[in-house]
Amino acid sequence: MNNVQLLVKVMKQDEKRSLLKQNVFDAAYKRIEQDGLVGLRARDIAKDAGCSLGSLYNAYQDLDDLILNVNSRVLEMLKETISSNMEDEENAEAALVRLAVNYMNFAYENYNLWSSVFGHTMQDNAAIPDWYTEQTNATFLAVISPLLKLRPELDEAEAFILVRTLFSAVHGIITINLQERFISIPKDMLQIQLIEFVQTYAKGLQIKV
Amino acid sequence: MNNVQLLVKVMKQDEKRSLLKQNVFDAAYKRIEQDGLVGLRARDIAKDAGCSLGSLYNAYQDLDDLILNVNSRVLEMLKETISSNMEDEENAEAALVRLAVNYMNFAYENYNLWSSVFGHTMQDNAAIPDWYTEQTNATFLAVISPLLKLRPELDEAEAFILVRTLFSAVHGIITINLQERFISIPKDMLQIQLIEFVQTYAKGLQIKV
DNA sequence: CCAATAATTGAACATTGTTCATTTTATGCT
DNA sequence: AGCATAAAATGAACAATGTTCAATTATTGG
Known part of the structure:
Protein backbone atom coordinates (compact mmCIF):
# COMPACT_ATOMS: atom_id res chain seq x y z
CA MET A 1 0.00 0.00 0.00
CA GLN A 61 -15.01 14.03 27.58
CA ASP A 62 -18.29 14.74 29.32
CA LEU A 63 -21.38 16.91 28.97
CA ASP A 64 -19.49 20.01 30.09
CA ASP A 65 -17.01 19.48 27.29
CA LEU A 66 -19.82 19.12 24.78
CA ILE A 67 -21.68 22.17 26.09
CA LEU A 68 -18.55 24.29 25.98
CA ASN A 69 -18.05 23.27 22.37
CA VAL A 70 -21.58 24.36 21.55
CA ASN A 71 -21.07 27.58 23.46
CA SER A 72 -17.87 28.11 21.53
CA ARG A 73 -19.83 27.95 18.32
CA VAL A 74 -22.40 30.35 19.71
CA LEU A 75 -19.63 32.78 20.61
CA GLU A 76 -18.48 32.64 16.99
CA MET A 77 -21.99 33.35 15.79
CA LEU A 78 -22.30 36.15 18.31
CA LYS A 79 -19.07 37.67 17.11
CA GLU A 80 -20.15 37.40 13.50
CA THR A 81 -23.61 38.86 14.07
CA ILE A 82 -22.64 41.56 16.48
CA SER A 83 -19.77 42.94 14.46
CA SER A 84 -21.59 42.87 11.15
CA ASN A 85 -22.52 46.22 9.54
CA MET A 86 -19.74 47.85 11.51
CA GLU A 87 -17.15 48.43 8.80
CA ASP A 88 -18.74 51.46 7.20
CA GLU A 89 -19.65 53.16 10.44
CA GLU A 90 -17.43 56.15 11.05
CA ASN A 91 -19.26 57.78 13.90
CA ALA A 92 -18.23 56.35 17.24
CA GLU A 93 -21.55 56.93 18.98
CA ALA A 94 -23.49 55.38 16.14
CA ALA A 95 -21.13 52.42 16.23
CA LEU A 96 -21.81 51.88 19.91
CA VAL A 97 -25.53 52.02 19.32
CA ARG A 98 -25.27 49.56 16.47
CA LEU A 99 -23.23 47.15 18.57
CA ALA A 100 -25.82 47.26 21.31
CA VAL A 101 -28.74 46.73 18.95
CA ASN A 102 -26.97 43.88 17.17
CA TYR A 103 -26.32 42.29 20.51
CA MET A 104 -29.92 42.65 21.54
CA ASN A 105 -31.15 41.10 18.32
CA PHE A 106 -28.85 38.17 18.73
CA ALA A 107 -30.03 37.60 22.29
CA TYR A 108 -33.66 37.69 21.19
CA GLU A 109 -33.24 35.48 18.16
CA ASN A 110 -31.05 32.92 19.90
CA TYR A 111 -32.29 33.12 23.43
CA ASN A 112 -31.55 29.57 24.53
CA LEU A 113 -28.15 29.47 22.88
CA TRP A 114 -27.26 32.84 24.31
CA SER A 115 -28.45 31.77 27.77
CA SER A 116 -26.29 28.69 27.48
CA VAL A 117 -23.20 30.83 26.98
CA PHE A 118 -23.88 33.05 29.95
CA GLY A 119 -25.75 30.70 32.22
CA HIS A 120 -23.73 27.51 32.09
CA THR A 121 -21.83 26.47 35.20
CA MET A 122 -19.38 23.60 35.30
CA GLN A 123 -20.26 20.43 37.16
CA ASP A 124 -18.70 20.14 40.58
CA ASN A 125 -17.27 23.65 40.18
CA ALA A 126 -14.64 22.34 37.79
CA ALA A 127 -12.36 24.94 36.22
CA ILE A 128 -13.27 26.32 32.83
CA PRO A 129 -10.63 25.14 30.34
CA ASP A 130 -8.17 27.70 29.08
CA TRP A 131 -9.10 27.35 25.41
CA TYR A 132 -12.61 28.48 26.27
CA THR A 133 -11.74 31.52 28.33
CA GLU A 134 -9.24 32.47 25.66
CA GLN A 135 -11.90 32.29 23.01
CA THR A 136 -14.25 34.34 25.15
CA ASN A 137 -11.67 37.07 25.45
CA ALA A 138 -10.78 36.87 21.77
CA THR A 139 -14.44 37.23 20.87
CA PHE A 140 -14.75 40.25 23.05
CA LEU A 141 -11.64 41.84 21.56
CA ALA A 142 -12.88 41.23 18.04
CA VAL A 143 -16.17 42.88 18.85
CA ILE A 144 -14.66 46.03 20.24
CA SER A 145 -11.93 46.36 17.64
CA PRO A 146 -14.00 48.58 15.34
CA LEU A 147 -14.40 50.97 18.22
CA LEU A 148 -10.73 51.09 18.94
CA LYS A 149 -10.20 52.06 15.32
CA LEU A 150 -12.75 54.80 15.60
CA ARG A 151 -11.11 56.37 18.62
CA PRO A 152 -7.37 56.02 17.99
CA GLU A 153 -6.68 58.92 20.30
CA LEU A 154 -7.64 56.77 23.28
CA ASP A 155 -5.11 54.71 25.12
CA GLU A 156 -5.87 51.11 24.14
CA ALA A 157 -6.16 49.86 27.69
CA GLU A 158 -8.45 52.76 28.50
CA ALA A 159 -10.61 52.13 25.48
CA PHE A 160 -10.76 48.45 26.32
CA ILE A 161 -12.03 49.07 29.82
CA LEU A 162 -14.44 51.66 28.56
CA VAL A 163 -16.02 49.43 25.97
CA ARG A 164 -16.01 46.48 28.28
CA THR A 165 -17.94 48.50 30.82
CA LEU A 166 -20.44 49.57 28.21
CA PHE A 167 -20.75 46.05 26.88
CA SER A 168 -21.39 44.71 30.37
CA ALA A 169 -24.01 47.37 30.94
CA VAL A 170 -25.81 46.56 27.71
CA HIS A 171 -25.58 42.89 28.56
CA GLY A 172 -27.16 43.56 31.95
CA ILE A 173 -30.00 45.59 30.52
CA ILE A 174 -30.87 42.85 28.06
CA THR A 175 -30.38 40.04 30.57
CA ILE A 176 -32.59 41.53 33.23
CA ASN A 177 -35.28 42.24 30.71
CA LEU A 178 -35.24 38.71 29.32
CA GLN A 179 -35.27 36.98 32.68
CA GLU A 180 -38.62 35.60 33.60
CA ARG A 181 -38.47 36.77 37.19
CA PHE A 182 -38.47 40.45 36.24
CA ILE A 183 -41.06 42.55 34.53
CA SER A 184 -40.24 42.63 30.86
CA ILE A 185 -40.89 45.21 28.23
CA PRO A 186 -41.48 44.35 24.56
CA LYS A 187 -38.54 44.13 22.22
CA ASP A 188 -39.15 47.38 20.39
CA MET A 189 -39.43 49.27 23.66
CA LEU A 190 -36.25 47.65 24.91
CA GLN A 191 -34.52 48.70 21.74
CA ILE A 192 -35.55 52.31 22.31
CA GLN A 193 -34.36 52.11 25.90
CA LEU A 194 -31.10 50.61 24.82
CA ILE A 195 -30.42 53.21 22.15
CA GLU A 196 -31.30 55.99 24.53
CA PHE A 197 -29.06 54.47 27.15
CA VAL A 198 -26.05 54.18 24.88
CA GLN A 199 -26.56 57.70 23.53
CA THR A 200 -26.88 59.08 27.02
CA TYR A 201 -23.72 57.35 28.11
CA ALA A 202 -21.88 58.53 25.00
CA LYS A 203 -22.98 62.09 25.68
CA GLY A 204 -21.76 61.76 29.24
CA LEU A 205 -18.40 60.70 27.94
CA GLN A 206 -18.11 63.79 25.78
CA ILE A 207 -18.67 66.11 28.68
CA LYS A 208 -16.00 64.40 30.62
CA VAL A 209 -13.41 64.75 27.88
CA MET B 1 -59.41 21.57 78.71
CA GLN B 61 -42.66 21.27 48.58
CA ASP B 62 -39.39 20.56 46.82
CA LEU B 63 -35.88 21.95 46.48
CA ASP B 64 -37.08 24.77 44.24
CA ASP B 65 -39.48 25.86 46.94
CA LEU B 66 -36.70 25.81 49.51
CA ILE B 67 -34.28 27.67 47.25
CA LEU B 68 -36.86 30.34 46.45
CA ASN B 69 -37.40 30.84 50.17
CA VAL B 70 -33.69 31.32 50.69
CA ASN B 71 -33.55 33.67 47.71
CA SER B 72 -36.45 35.57 49.18
CA ARG B 73 -34.43 36.13 52.33
CA VAL B 74 -31.46 37.23 50.25
CA LEU B 75 -33.67 39.72 48.42
CA GLU B 76 -34.64 41.17 51.80
CA MET B 77 -31.00 41.45 52.79
CA LEU B 78 -30.21 43.01 49.45
CA LYS B 79 -32.95 45.56 49.88
CA GLU B 80 -31.78 46.36 53.38
CA THR B 81 -28.12 46.71 52.46
CA ILE B 82 -28.59 48.50 49.21
CA SER B 83 -30.98 51.11 50.47
CA SER B 84 -29.07 51.85 53.66
CA ASN B 85 -27.36 55.24 53.96
CA MET B 86 -29.78 56.63 51.44
CA GLU B 87 -32.07 58.71 53.62
CA ASP B 88 -29.79 61.68 54.08
CA GLU B 89 -28.64 61.84 50.50
CA GLU B 90 -30.15 64.82 48.75
CA ASN B 91 -28.11 64.84 45.58
CA ALA B 92 -29.56 62.57 42.93
CA GLU B 93 -26.29 61.73 41.25
CA ALA B 94 -24.61 60.93 44.53
CA ALA B 95 -27.57 58.74 45.43
CA LEU B 96 -27.21 56.77 42.21
CA VAL B 97 -23.53 56.28 42.88
CA ARG B 98 -24.20 55.13 46.41
CA LEU B 99 -26.83 52.66 45.24
CA ALA B 100 -24.40 51.18 42.77
CA VAL B 101 -21.58 50.89 45.28
CA ASN B 102 -23.86 49.37 47.88
CA TYR B 103 -25.00 46.86 45.32
CA MET B 104 -21.46 46.00 44.39
CA ASN B 105 -20.47 45.50 48.01
CA PHE B 106 -23.38 43.20 48.58
CA ALA B 107 -22.51 41.13 45.53
CA TYR B 108 -18.92 40.79 46.68
CA GLU B 109 -19.68 39.99 50.29
CA ASN B 110 -22.46 37.54 49.50
CA TYR B 111 -21.38 36.16 46.19
CA ASN B 112 -22.94 32.71 46.41
CA LEU B 113 -26.20 33.99 47.85
CA TRP B 114 -26.38 36.73 45.26
CA SER B 115 -25.63 34.24 42.48
CA SER B 116 -28.39 32.04 43.78
CA VAL B 117 -30.90 34.85 43.34
CA PHE B 118 -29.87 35.63 39.78
CA GLY B 119 -28.68 32.24 38.62
CA HIS B 120 -31.36 29.87 39.82
CA THR B 121 -33.59 28.23 37.23
CA MET B 122 -36.62 26.15 38.07
CA GLN B 123 -36.56 22.41 37.54
CA ASP B 124 -38.31 21.28 34.37
CA ASN B 125 -38.89 24.91 33.41
CA ALA B 126 -41.64 25.19 36.01
CA ALA B 127 -43.21 28.60 36.43
CA ILE B 128 -41.85 30.88 39.13
CA PRO B 129 -44.58 31.32 41.77
CA ASP B 130 -46.34 34.65 41.93
CA TRP B 131 -45.32 35.43 45.50
CA TYR B 132 -41.70 35.36 44.43
CA THR B 133 -41.96 37.57 41.36
CA GLU B 134 -44.07 39.96 43.41
CA GLN B 135 -41.39 40.16 46.05
CA THR B 136 -38.74 40.70 43.41
CA ASN B 137 -40.66 43.64 42.03
CA ALA B 138 -41.39 44.99 45.49
CA THR B 139 -37.71 44.84 46.35
CA PHE B 140 -36.84 46.71 43.23
CA LEU B 141 -39.44 49.37 43.93
CA ALA B 142 -38.20 49.82 47.48
CA VAL B 143 -34.67 50.28 46.28
CA ILE B 144 -35.48 52.95 43.77
CA SER B 145 -37.98 54.82 45.92
CA PRO B 146 -35.37 57.20 47.38
CA LEU B 147 -34.56 58.24 43.85
CA LEU B 148 -38.12 58.91 42.96
CA LYS B 149 -38.28 61.20 45.95
CA LEU B 150 -35.18 63.01 44.81
CA ARG B 151 -36.55 63.70 41.36
CA PRO B 152 -40.23 64.46 41.92
CA GLU B 153 -40.35 66.41 38.67
CA LEU B 154 -40.02 63.17 36.73
CA ASP B 155 -43.03 61.19 35.64
CA GLU B 156 -43.08 58.14 37.90
CA ALA B 157 -43.22 55.65 35.03
CA GLU B 158 -40.38 57.47 33.33
CA ALA B 159 -38.28 57.50 36.46
CA PHE B 160 -39.00 53.84 37.03
CA ILE B 161 -37.78 52.84 33.60
CA LEU B 162 -34.79 55.11 33.93
CA VAL B 163 -33.65 53.68 37.21
CA ARG B 164 -34.42 50.17 36.12
CA THR B 165 -32.19 50.64 33.11
CA LEU B 166 -29.41 51.99 35.27
CA PHE B 167 -29.85 49.22 37.79
CA SER B 168 -29.67 46.59 35.07
CA ALA B 169 -26.55 48.18 33.67
CA VAL B 170 -24.85 48.22 37.05
CA HIS B 171 -25.93 44.65 37.59
CA GLY B 172 -24.39 43.66 34.27
CA ILE B 173 -21.10 45.37 34.97
CA ILE B 174 -20.77 43.60 38.29
CA THR B 175 -21.99 40.26 36.96
CA ILE B 176 -19.62 40.14 34.02
CA ASN B 177 -16.74 41.10 36.25
CA LEU B 178 -17.52 38.43 38.82
CA GLN B 179 -18.02 35.63 36.32
CA GLU B 180 -15.09 33.30 36.12
CA ARG B 181 -15.14 33.10 32.34
CA PHE B 182 -14.25 36.75 31.89
CA ILE B 183 -11.19 38.68 32.84
CA SER B 184 -11.83 40.27 36.20
CA ILE B 185 -10.49 43.42 37.72
CA PRO B 186 -9.94 43.84 41.49
CA LYS B 187 -12.75 45.15 43.61
CA ASP B 188 -11.34 48.62 44.16
CA MET B 189 -10.79 49.07 40.44
CA LEU B 190 -14.29 47.87 39.73
CA GLN B 191 -15.62 50.37 42.23
CA ILE B 192 -13.83 53.17 40.42
CA GLN B 193 -15.18 51.96 37.10
CA LEU B 194 -18.64 51.74 38.52
CA ILE B 195 -18.61 55.21 40.03
CA GLU B 196 -17.24 56.67 36.83
CA PHE B 197 -19.86 54.84 34.86
CA VAL B 198 -22.76 56.10 36.95
CA GLN B 199 -21.41 59.63 36.95
CA THR B 200 -20.93 59.54 33.21
CA TYR B 201 -24.44 58.31 32.71
CA ALA B 202 -25.82 60.93 35.07
CA LYS B 203 -23.97 63.64 33.19
CA GLY B 204 -25.39 62.35 29.95
CA LEU B 205 -28.86 62.62 31.43
CA GLN B 206 -28.35 66.24 32.32
CA ILE B 207 -27.41 67.18 28.80
CA LYS B 208 -30.48 65.57 27.50
CA VAL B 209 -32.82 67.48 29.81
C1' DC C 1 -8.27 -14.99 5.73
C1' DC C 2 -6.35 -13.99 10.18
C1' DA C 3 -4.48 -11.63 14.01
C1' DA C 4 -4.29 -7.25 16.06
C1' DT C 5 -6.13 -2.97 16.81
C1' DA C 6 -9.79 0.34 17.27
C1' DA C 7 -14.38 1.64 17.91
C1' DT C 8 -18.96 0.73 19.61
C1' DT C 9 -22.12 -0.82 22.66
C1' DG C 10 -25.38 -0.91 26.46
C1' DA C 11 -25.57 -3.03 30.89
C1' DA C 12 -24.18 -1.61 35.33
C1' DC C 13 -22.99 1.85 38.84
C1' DA C 14 -23.26 6.08 41.56
C1' DT C 15 -25.67 10.04 42.66
C1' DT C 16 -29.51 12.60 42.65
C1' DG C 17 -34.57 14.36 43.79
C1' DT C 18 -38.85 12.62 45.23
C1' DT C 19 -42.50 9.50 47.07
C1' DC C 20 -45.01 6.72 50.28
C1' DA C 21 -46.05 2.72 53.19
C1' DT C 22 -44.65 1.96 57.73
C1' DT C 23 -43.43 3.35 62.25
C1' DT C 24 -43.34 6.58 65.83
C1' DT C 25 -45.19 10.27 68.31
C1' DA C 26 -48.66 13.37 69.91
C1' DT C 27 -53.40 14.39 70.99
C1' DG C 28 -58.14 14.23 72.97
C1' DC C 29 -61.53 11.81 75.37
C1' DT C 30 -63.35 8.87 79.07
C1' DA D 1 -54.11 6.29 83.08
C1' DG D 2 -55.34 4.14 78.95
C1' DC D 3 -56.94 3.96 74.56
C1' DA D 4 -58.23 5.45 69.83
C1' DT D 5 -57.33 8.59 66.50
C1' DA D 6 -54.62 11.80 64.01
C1' DA D 7 -50.33 13.84 62.84
C1' DA D 8 -45.58 13.64 61.92
C1' DA D 9 -41.28 11.46 60.96
C1' DT D 10 -38.77 8.01 58.79
C1' DG D 11 -35.85 5.81 55.40
C1' DA D 12 -36.37 2.23 52.05
C1' DA D 13 -37.57 2.28 47.36
C1' DC D 14 -38.13 4.46 42.78
C1' DA D 15 -37.03 7.05 38.72
C1' DA D 16 -33.97 9.87 36.23
C1' DT D 17 -29.47 10.95 35.06
C1' DG D 18 -24.22 11.26 34.15
C1' DT D 19 -20.54 8.23 33.64
C1' DT D 20 -17.74 3.95 33.23
C1' DC D 21 -16.06 -0.28 31.34
C1' DA D 22 -15.97 -5.21 30.16
C1' DA D 23 -17.70 -7.40 26.26
C1' DT D 24 -18.76 -7.21 21.50
C1' DT D 25 -18.27 -5.69 16.88
C1' DA D 26 -15.91 -3.59 13.12
C1' DT D 27 -11.65 -2.20 10.91
C1' DT D 28 -7.08 -2.60 9.51
C1' DG D 29 -2.62 -4.50 7.71
C1' DG D 30 -0.25 -8.24 5.99
Missing part, protein backbone atom coordinates in the same frame (compact mmCIF):
# COMPACT_ATOMS: atom_id res chain seq x y z
CA ASN A 2 1.44 3.33 -1.02
CA ASN A 3 1.41 6.58 0.87
CA VAL A 4 -1.66 7.92 -0.87
CA GLN A 5 -3.71 4.88 0.03
CA LEU A 6 -2.46 5.18 3.59
CA LEU A 7 -3.52 8.79 3.68
CA VAL A 8 -6.95 7.91 2.42
CA LYS A 9 -7.34 5.32 5.09
CA VAL A 10 -6.19 7.67 7.77
CA MET A 11 -8.54 10.29 6.47
CA LYS A 12 -11.40 7.88 6.49
CA GLN A 13 -10.71 7.09 10.11
CA ASP A 14 -10.51 10.71 11.04
CA GLU A 15 -13.52 11.59 9.01
CA LYS A 16 -15.51 8.92 10.72
CA ARG A 17 -14.43 10.11 14.10
CA SER A 18 -15.21 13.69 13.23
CA LEU A 19 -18.51 12.63 11.71
CA LEU A 20 -19.50 11.17 15.05
CA LYS A 21 -18.33 14.31 16.79
CA GLN A 22 -20.27 16.36 14.31
CA ASN A 23 -23.46 14.38 14.78
CA VAL A 24 -23.22 14.58 18.55
CA PHE A 25 -22.46 18.26 18.35
CA ASP A 26 -25.40 18.94 16.04
CA ALA A 27 -27.75 17.01 18.26
CA ALA A 28 -26.63 18.90 21.36
CA TYR A 29 -26.81 22.21 19.55
CA LYS A 30 -30.36 21.59 18.43
CA ARG A 31 -31.43 20.42 21.87
CA ILE A 32 -29.99 23.49 23.54
CA GLU A 33 -31.47 25.72 20.87
CA GLN A 34 -34.92 24.27 21.38
CA ASP A 35 -35.14 23.43 25.08
CA GLY A 36 -32.26 25.28 26.68
CA LEU A 37 -29.59 23.85 28.92
CA VAL A 38 -32.17 22.66 31.44
CA GLY A 39 -33.64 20.17 29.00
CA LEU A 40 -30.35 18.66 27.93
CA ARG A 41 -29.99 14.89 28.54
CA ALA A 42 -27.13 12.67 27.47
CA ARG A 43 -29.51 9.92 26.33
CA ASP A 44 -31.52 12.28 24.18
CA ILE A 45 -28.41 13.58 22.49
CA ALA A 46 -27.19 10.06 21.80
CA LYS A 47 -30.55 9.08 20.34
CA ASP A 48 -30.68 12.18 18.13
CA ALA A 49 -27.10 11.63 17.00
CA GLY A 50 -27.87 8.02 16.13
CA CYS A 51 -25.22 6.57 18.36
CA SER A 52 -25.04 4.80 21.67
CA LEU A 53 -24.78 6.47 25.02
CA GLY A 54 -21.20 5.31 25.35
CA SER A 55 -20.15 6.79 22.03
CA LEU A 56 -21.11 10.21 23.28
CA TYR A 57 -18.36 9.90 25.85
CA ASN A 58 -16.06 8.65 23.14
CA ALA A 59 -16.55 11.86 21.20
CA TYR A 60 -16.52 14.26 24.16
CA ASN B 2 -60.07 25.27 78.36
CA ASN B 3 -59.38 27.56 75.47
CA VAL B 4 -56.02 28.73 76.77
CA GLN B 5 -54.72 25.22 77.11
CA LEU B 6 -55.95 24.49 73.62
CA LEU B 7 -54.15 27.50 72.30
CA VAL B 8 -50.94 26.43 73.94
CA LYS B 9 -51.19 23.04 72.38
CA VAL B 10 -51.86 24.49 68.97
CA MET B 11 -48.99 26.86 69.37
CA LYS B 12 -46.67 24.07 70.31
CA GLN B 13 -47.61 22.19 67.18
CA ASP B 14 -47.06 25.22 65.01
CA GLU B 15 -43.84 26.07 66.72
CA LYS B 16 -42.56 22.60 66.16
CA ARG B 17 -43.48 22.71 62.54
CA SER B 18 -41.89 26.09 62.09
CA LEU B 19 -38.85 24.94 64.03
CA LEU B 20 -38.35 22.19 61.48
CA LYS B 21 -38.87 24.67 58.66
CA GLN B 22 -36.42 26.98 60.31
CA ASN B 23 -33.77 24.30 60.70
CA VAL B 24 -34.14 23.18 57.11
CA PHE B 25 -34.04 26.77 55.93
CA ASP B 26 -30.93 27.56 57.94
CA ALA B 27 -29.16 24.48 56.66
CA ALA B 28 -29.98 25.31 53.05
CA TYR B 29 -28.98 28.93 53.55
CA LYS B 30 -25.61 27.98 54.94
CA ARG B 31 -24.99 25.43 52.22
CA ILE B 32 -25.78 27.93 49.47
CA GLU B 33 -23.72 30.58 51.22
CA GLN B 34 -20.70 28.29 51.41
CA ASP B 35 -20.85 26.14 48.28
CA GLY B 36 -23.32 27.89 46.01
CA LEU B 37 -26.34 26.39 44.34
CA VAL B 38 -24.20 23.83 42.51
CA GLY B 39 -23.21 22.13 45.75
CA LEU B 40 -26.70 21.89 47.17
CA ARG B 41 -27.94 18.35 47.96
CA ALA B 42 -31.16 17.36 49.64
CA ARG B 43 -29.41 14.75 51.79
CA ASP B 44 -26.81 17.23 53.01
CA ILE B 45 -29.49 19.70 53.99
CA ALA B 46 -31.42 17.03 55.88
CA LYS B 47 -28.31 15.93 57.72
CA ASP B 48 -27.40 19.50 58.65
CA ALA B 49 -30.94 20.21 59.77
CA GLY B 50 -30.95 17.08 61.93
CA CYS B 51 -33.98 15.55 60.27
CA SER B 52 -34.68 12.78 57.82
CA LEU B 53 -34.73 13.16 54.10
CA GLY B 54 -38.48 12.77 54.06
CA SER B 55 -38.99 15.55 56.58
CA LEU B 56 -37.37 17.98 54.22
CA TYR B 57 -40.25 17.39 51.84
CA ASN B 58 -42.61 17.76 54.73
CA ALA B 59 -41.34 21.26 55.38
CA TYR B 60 -40.99 22.38 51.76
